[in-house]
Amino acid sequence: MNVLAEFIRGITRDNPILGLVLGLCPALAVTTSVENAIGMAAGTTFVLVCSNVFISAMRKQIPSAVRLPIFIIIIATFVSIVRMIMEAYMPSMYAALGVFIPLIVVNCIIIGRAEAYANKNAIFPSFIDGLGISAGFLLVLMLIGGIRELLGTGQIVTFGYTMLTLPVNPAVTTMILPPGAFLTIGILMAIVNYQRAKKRARGG
Amino acid sequence: MVEKALFAIFLEGVFIKNFLIIQFLGLCSFVGVTKDVKSAAGMSGAVIFVMAMAATASYLLYTYILVPTGMTFLDLISFIVVIAALVQLVEFVVRKNIPSLYRSLGIYLPLITTNCAVLGVVLLNVQSEYNFMQSVVFGIAAGVGYTIVMLMMASIRERSSFVSIPSSIRGLPQAFLIATMLSLAFVNYFWVIPI
Numbered sequence: 001m002n003v004l005a006e007f008i009r010g011i012t013r014d015n016p017i018l019g020l021v022l023g024l025c026p027a028l029a030v031t032t033s034v035e036n037a038i039g040m041a042a043g044t045t046f047v048l049v050c051s052n053v054f055i056s057a058m059r060k061q062i063p064s065a066v067r068l069p070i071f072i073i074i075i076a077t078f079v080s081i082v083r084m085i086m087e088a089y090m091p092s093m094y095a096a097l098g099v100f101i102p103l104i105v106v107n108c109i110i111i112g113r114a115e116a117y118a119n120k121n122a123i124f125p126s127f128i129d130g131l132g133i134s135a136g137f138l139l140v141l142m143l144i145g146g147i148r149e150l151l152g153t154g155q156i157v158t159f160g161y162t163m164l165t166l167p168v169n170p171a172v173t174t175m176i177l178p179p180g181a182f183l184t185i186g187i188l189m190a191i192v193n194y195q196r197a198k199k200r201a202r203g204g
Numbered sequence: 205m206v207e208k209a210l211f212a213i214f215l216e217g218v219f220i221k222n223f224l225i226i227q228f229l230g231l232c233s234f235v236g237v238t239k240d241v242k243s244a245a246g247m248s249g250a251v252i253f254v255m256a257m258a259a260t261a262s263y264l265l266y267t268y269i270l271v272p273t274g275m276t277f278l279d280l281i282s283f284i285v286v287i288a289a290l291v292q293l294v295e296f297v298v299r300k301n302i303p304s305l306y307r308s309l310g311i312y313l314p315l316i317t318t319n320c321a322v323l324g325v326v327l328l329n330v331q332s333e334y335n336f337m338q339s340v341v342f343g344i345a346a347g348v349g350y351t352i353v354m355l356m357m358a359s360i361r362e363r364s365s366f367v368s369i370p371s372s373i374r375g376l377p378q379a380f381l382i383a384t385m386l387s388l389a390f391v392n393y394f395w396v397i398p399i
Binding site: 026073080098099174179181182186190 | 225226227228229230231232277278281285288319320324327331370371372373375376378381383387388390
């Protein structure tokens with residue numbers, strides 16, 4: 001098994017947001033800034049990797065008739081851990097992400113990967129799959145967060161460091177309000193569709 | 205916590221904190237089940253029902269079991285189990301007593317367990333420290349807001365399915381662009397109401 005190819009697959013073909021179209025709620029709700037996007041992706045990464053490894057390790061013991069409730073309980077346990085850690089050590093981040101940290105539990109990405117991948121594969125591939133999917137999630141969240149923060153506030157400030165400043169401040173406040181999220185993801189998906197159609201036309 | 209009037213909570217749940225296009229909860233069904241008005245209506249009916257019941261059941265569970273025993277850290281796990289059980293229960297009852305309703309709602313009920321809007325209502329109720337009546341009203345209001353937006357979205361998509369647009373925009377991107385317009389309207393109109 002090619003480890004690198006498995007990892008890259010999570011970013012490109014199986015990208016959770018733009019490829020599989022799963023887990024849209026956090027991708028739109030918390031991406032008002034790059035900082036929030038990173039925090040959200042970090043929480044999701046922990047839960048996804050842990051649940052993938054755990055479910056893969058237990059896959060021979062879990063009876064297939066009741067596998068979904070068992071997956072949900074396992075995932076909910078890891079989400080509770082993330083929630084407590086964030087509340088204790090990163091209270092400002094926890095407040096900014098609000099209800100979306102506990103809502104990782106119903107994020108379709110995690111249960112989707114548990115059902116489609118971890119339940120059928122060995123521990124190490126499931127671990128790599130979790131990492132790859134998480135990396136894809138992180139990149140798309142940062143992209144959306146970056147576009148919205150840059151256009152909405154004119155600069156990107158992450159953990160106290162100014163990353164990027166626009167020479168003229170457009171300050172389209174709408175971009176950091178809910179409509180901006182729908183607009184950004186709509187345009188991103190249109191671009192992805194366009195690229196795919198072009199690739200298909202070339203016979204790739 | 206200032207005591208909020210029930211009507212204010214209702215308006216807030218329906219418009220100002222609209223679940224779909226302001227808070228981004230339940231987006232999977234928002235883009236997945238709004239291809240025609242009939243299925244959007246079916247899904248909305250099921251959601252209102254489950255949301256109101258989940259708000260009631262989780263309030264009782266949280267206040268009378270989790271808080272007295274000091275196990276509030278288990279809230280997430282227990283809410284998930286309650287919602288899943290509730291959806292099953294609703295399915296049984298509806299199938300047995302109202303078969304016609306089951307035929308139209310049946311396929312949407314299992315989808316609701318993993319709908320983040322339902323868990324969202326429950327968690328927001330706990331977070332806002334609402335009392336019993338406030339929790340129930342917020343649950344119903346969230347469902348009504350969900351229904352309004354689902355029906356608007358489905359009607360617009362149904363009519364716009366014949367317009368001629370580039371093929372790469374057809375489908376999901378188009379749905380998101382329509383959602384942008386709806387969201388703009390909601391943000392601009394309803395954030396100015398002082399409650």
